[in-house]
Amino acid sequence: MPDIVKIILAIVITLVIVAPLVWIAAISYRKKVYEEKVGNAEDKAREIIDEALKTAETKKREALLEAKEESLKTKNELEKETKERRAELQRYEKRVLTKEETLDRKTEALEKKESKLSVKENELDKIRAEVEELHDRRLQELEKISGLTSEQAKDYLLKTVEDEVKHETALLVKELESKAKEEAEKKAKDYVVTAIQKCAADHVAESTISVVQLPNDEMKGRIIGREGRNIRTLETMTGVDLIIDDTPEAVILSGFDPIRREVARIALEKLIVDGRIHPARIEEMVEKAQKEVEVMIREEGEAATLEVGVHGIHPELVRLLGKMKFRTSYGQNALKHSIEVAHLSGLLAAEIGVDIKMAKRAGLLHDIGKSVDHEMEGSHIQIGVDLCRKYKESPIVINAVESHHGDVEPETLIACIVQAADTISAARPGARRETLETYTNRLKQLEDITNSFKGVDKSFAIQAGREVRVMVVPETISDADMVLLARDLSKQIESELEYPGQIKVNVIRESRVVDYAK
Incomplete structure (x- = not known):
């Protein structure tokens, strides 16, 4: 047991002593390794910096060379342009100098001419003065000799010559005129009398009415029709006024336009012969009558050319x-x-x-x-x-x-x-006959005034100019517009036409629908 403790203590002591040494050795080693790495990095950094400096120096030199080349190129171009401008300025200077020299020469020539002209003017003034002096002397001498001034002498001579010329001219003109008048008057009378004697013409005066004979008085009622529709249609289609009065077996057609009167006469005669009198038949007969009158007009013209x-x-x-x-x-x-x-x-x-x-x-x-x-x-x-x-x-x-x-x-x-x-x-x-012409002209002017208004289809002056019948286009003029149109027509007639009494303005608007059964 004590041995084990000794061993453990030895191990602990060994560890206590060895651990710091190991730790110091490790730190030293790491430090050495770090220092080596740092030294290598610094070397590499120095190398990189050296290379960068070399590259920068190279770039700098290249940039300086390019800048020098560009500046040289710009300098050369400027020098070239300057030379050209200088050459052009020199040419302009030469031209200006040439023109100045020319102008100087011309100025000198003009000055010489002016001096010569001034000399000649002075000479002419002297000559003119001498001529005037001589003229005055001549006039004075003539006045002394004649005892008259120059103006008196002119007037005397002119008056004498004028009187003589007038007298001789008057005698000659009078003689020639008398001879010419005698011969011309005699011949003219002979010619005119001979022509009048050879030309025999009818003495005819036109009137403004036509008379249509009727087979019987019953026909008057048929011409008038139910509620006057037949006579109204005939008057509207022809523009002629039909007068049906107490005259037995006759109808009077009144109108200033002979063509309309003739159309109405032919149409009415055809209707009387046909016997069928109604608005549709009247329109048909009026159209036929218009065609007949057109043929008659052409035949009359041909007859006139043949007669002449x-x-x-x-x-x-x-x-x-x-x-x-x-x-x-x-x-x-x-x-x-x-x-x-x-x-x-x-x-x-x-x-x-x-x-x-x-x-x-x-x-x-x-x-x-x-x-x-x-x-x-x-x-x-x-x-x-x-x-x-x-x-x-x-x-x-x-x-x-x-x-x-x-x-x-x-x-x-x-x-x-x-x-x-x-x-x-x-x-x-x-x-x-002037009265008839004045009357027909007034009726024509009345129709012209009414026809000049917008929306008017046709108009007829009837009742000897006491009434004007105006047909309007129903698509253009409404019932309300008719009232205004009648008023405007009346005002226009009053302002432009002179007439006795009063004129009735009758505005008619008629709508029709036609279809055919097939």
Whole structure:
């Protein structure tokens, strides 16, 4: 037991002594190892730092070299640009110097010329002064010799010459005028009298009514229809006023437009013969009558050209001539007047010795503008000229049309002949009535005023101008608009038209629906 304790104590003592030694040895070893590692790390760090410094130095040198190269390149470019600018400036300087030298030379030349001119001006002034002095001396000498001043001498000479010239001119003009008047008046009278004697024309005055005979008085009731629907339809379709009064077996058609009156007359006569009088039949007969009147217009135009003996006129001009049958001027039928002027022009042309056919042609067409002057803007002369140009009439005819009222100077004898023939035809007794023309013009103006309003389909002046019947487009004008339209029409008529009494404005709006049974 004591041995074991000794052993244990020996072991403990040994451990106590050995453990610190081992621990110190371990610490020393670790320290040595750490110092070796630290030494190696410091060496490596120094190596890395040395390499980094070497690399940095190398980069620095490269950067310095690149910067030097760039600066050299920039310097070279700047030097090159500077040289170019310098060369350009030198060229400009040379040009400026050249121009300055040129300007100096020109300035010197101008100064020399100015000096020469000033010398010449001085010389001219001296010469002018001498001339004026000589002129004054001459005038003084002349005044001394004549006893008159220069102004008195001028006035005397001018007055003497003027009096002599006036006297001689007056004698010559008077002599020539008397001879020309004697011969011209004698010949003109012979020509006019001969032409009038050879041209026999009817003395006809147009009226504004037409009378249609009825087979019996019972027909009046059928024409009026139930509640007046037949007569209302006929008046609406034709624009003519039907007067059914106590006159036995007759109906009076009243209207200022002869074409409408003729359409109404033909349609009414057809309805009387047919016997079936109702609104649909009336519309059918009015359409047929309009076609018949159109055919009649063309036939009348052809008949007029045949009667006068003028051929080769454009078909549209022939139609317009036929339309003049239904046109009056101061109560004189326009077509008959044109035919009469054509005959008179031909006779006067034969007496004078110019182209007879051309004179007749110009006489026949001289009032052609009247056929459409109520449909187009402008005077009948300008419209006639435009129509003749449009349909390729000769310049002689165009000038005759343009100058037959003296608006333009006549360029040919034919134009003068047409002027004379027109005057003869219009001036003969019974040829014209101004009252009727004024009346029809007023009715036409009344229709023009109403037709100018928007939404108006057509309008007719009836009852001798005491009423105007206005048909409107139902899609455009409503029932409420009709009241305003009637009021506006009345105000417009009052402001633009002069008329006796009062005018009834009758606005009609009618809607229809048509279908067919198949």
